[in-house]
Amino acid sequence: MSHVFPRHCHVQLPTAVGGEGVWLIDSDGKRYLDGSGGAAVSCLGHGDAEVTGAIKAQLDRLAFAHTGFLTSEPAEALADLLIRHAPGDLDRVYFVSGGSEATEAAIKLARQYWVEKGQPQRSRLIARRQSYHGNTIGALSAGGNAWRRQQFGPLLLDVSHIAPCYEYRDRADGETAEDYGIRAAEALRTEIERLGPDTVMAFMAEPVVGATAGAVPPAPGYYRRIREICDEYGILLILDEVMCGMGRTGTLFACEQDGIAPDILCIAKGLGAGYQPVGAMLCSRAIYEAIAQGSGFFQHGHTYIGHPVATAAGLAVLRAILGRDLLAQVRDRGETLHSALQARLGQHPHVGDIRGRGLFRGIEIVEDRASKAPFDPQRKVAAALKKAAFARGLICYPMSGTIDGRTGDHILLAPPFIITEAEIGMLVDRLAGAMDEVL
Ligand code: PLP
Numbered sequence: 001m002s003h004v005f006p007r008h009c010h011v012q013l014p015t016a017v018g019g020e021g022v023w024l025i026d027s028d029g030k031r032y033l034d035g036s037g038g039a040a041v042s043c044l045g046h047g048d049a050e051v052t053g054a055i056k057a058q059l060d061r062l063a064f065a066h067t068g069f070l071t072s073e074p075a076e077a078l079a080d081l082l083i084r085h086a087p088g089d090l091d092r093v094y095f096v097s098g099g100s101e102a103t104e105a106a107i108k109l110a111r112q113y114w115v116e117k118g119q120p121q122r123s124r125l126i127a128r129r130q131s132y133h134g135n136t137i138g139a140l141s142a143g144g145n146a147w148r149r150q151q152f153g154p155l156l157l158d159v160s161h162i163a164p165c166y167e168y169r170d171r172a173d174g175e176t177a178e179d180y181g182i183r184a185a186e187a188l189r190t191e192i193e194r195l196g197p198d199t200v201m202a203f204m205a206e207p208v209v210g211a212t213a214g215a216v217p218p219a220p221g222y223y224r225r226i227r228e229i230c231d232e233y234g235i236l237l238i239l240d241e242v243m244c245g246m247g248r249t250g251t252l253f254a255c256e257q258d259g260i261a262p263d264i265l266c267i268a269k270g271l272g273a274g275y276q277p278v279g280a281m282l283c284s285r286a287i288y289e290a291i292a293q294g295s296g297f298f299q300h301g302h303t304y305i306g307h308p309v310a311t312a313a314g315l316a317v318l319r320a321i322l323g324r325d326l327l328a329q330v331r332d333r334g335e336t337l338h339s340a341l342q343a344r345l346g347q348h349p350h351v352g353d354i355r356g357r358g359l360f361r362g363i364e365i366v367e368d369r370a371s372k373a374p375f376d377p378q379r380k381v382a383a384a385l386k387k388a389a390f391a392r393g394l395i396c397y398p399m400s401g402t403i404d405g406r407t408g409d410h411i412l413l414a415p416p417f418i419i420t421e422a423e424i425g426m427l428v429d430r431l432a433g434a435m436d437e438v439l
Helices: 049-061 072-085 099-116 137-142 146-155 177-195 222-233 254-258 285-293 310-323 326-345 381-391 421-438
Strands: 016-020 025-027 031-034 090-096 125-127 159-164 200-207 237-241 265-268 279-284 353-357 359-365 398-405 406-413
Touching: 016 177, 025 406, 025 421, 031 421, 072 090, 072 279, 072 310, 090 099, 090 285, 099 137, 099 200, 099 237, 099 265, 099 279, 099 285, 137 146, 146 398, 146 406, 159 177, 159 279, 177 200, 200 222, 222 254, 279 285, 310 326, 326 353, 326 406, 326 421, 359 381, 381 398, 381 406, 381 421, 406 421
Parallel strands: 125 159, 125 200, 200 237, 237 265
Antiparallel strands: 016 025, 025 031, 090 279, 265 279, 353 359, 359 406, 398 406
8 A cells, every 4th residue: 555645545546667758657668658748847858868967966966055054056057047048137046946935935025025125015916817826825825726725715815816818718809819918917907906006016927827727828918018017016027937937938938928027937847857846936136136235134945945956957957958959949849739739629629729839738628619618517528638648648737727717628738848740749649539539
């Protein structure tokens, strides 16, 4: 009997024993095409010798030094490289061990910034109903996923949630994508005015929504207007690129494609690419200076921040993404994946939308294409698709979520950047087979 506390108590999982490229191998020798990189984690695939080599070398040199006493070479080098490629005036990197820690730290940094600036009345965070920012209490409070939040309501912070930017369902007939983008962004202004502008500290959002609704990109102009509104009211913009960052959408950071930069940027998953648990929160020079010239101490911290082996892995991953020209490859293979999905599933009676950027693609499953009516949640369509795909040797990330009272089923695809055209063909074949079986 296993003594591991699993995610699902009644599901017997195979044991992973190996990984090569886009493939995971279990103890029976069965091979699974990792079509979602776990949950958009394994961007370089499995068994990357350069990354494992960097980890081993760092372990031999120095495994751990507490950041209360010492900094380390890999942490310094990774921070330098991230800042060299980061948008806007992001200037400092605070390392953590994962995505929830990054967003949690961002919420606290935003709050401390306003306290240091002499505006302690700014304590309100605004986020969106279609969002996931992690599972710790602050991060869960920011997220809008009703299913994940339902049991913990009494413990959560009072975060305001505005409507998402969700063209597939919310763009009106006859409205251009640009007009819709502006209209959706203006929901932020309405909420700021409702709360009282000088009580708001920050707005947090995912540039491309991941774990609630399957790779939903913003409408054109949405984020430019969001940035303008934040600037107008002096509110911090926190972008959560834990899933969509680190090259997943074809640029190192997804927000580059929207022509804006945040005040705080959160990354994780693809930073360690599954080789080590590592994430980061990047902040602007102005935010850092407010702390440095104020109390001089960010009132936060975990034992493992800036871990030498974790940051050595992150450094090797970032060097690989940049040095192997993987961003161009993501754009190219992303188009191949999108075209293959369109060709095979675009006319499927239960496929409502195929969307995303780069190698970050989502499929929205509906019962009826014309009305966009979702399946009855009791059918648990996304979970059934995950199971059928897994039986065919394909790992894809299913999700069902209630957003504004509308339940939807989605499949998220986020394969490693090294996926070949032939493997994309296999991925789409297996997914289509699973859909034919389930729907
Ligand atoms: N933010 C986003 C956008 C995510 O997708 C996730 C995880 O899926 C998180 C935060 C939380 O990251 P972690 O699971 O590493 O804590």
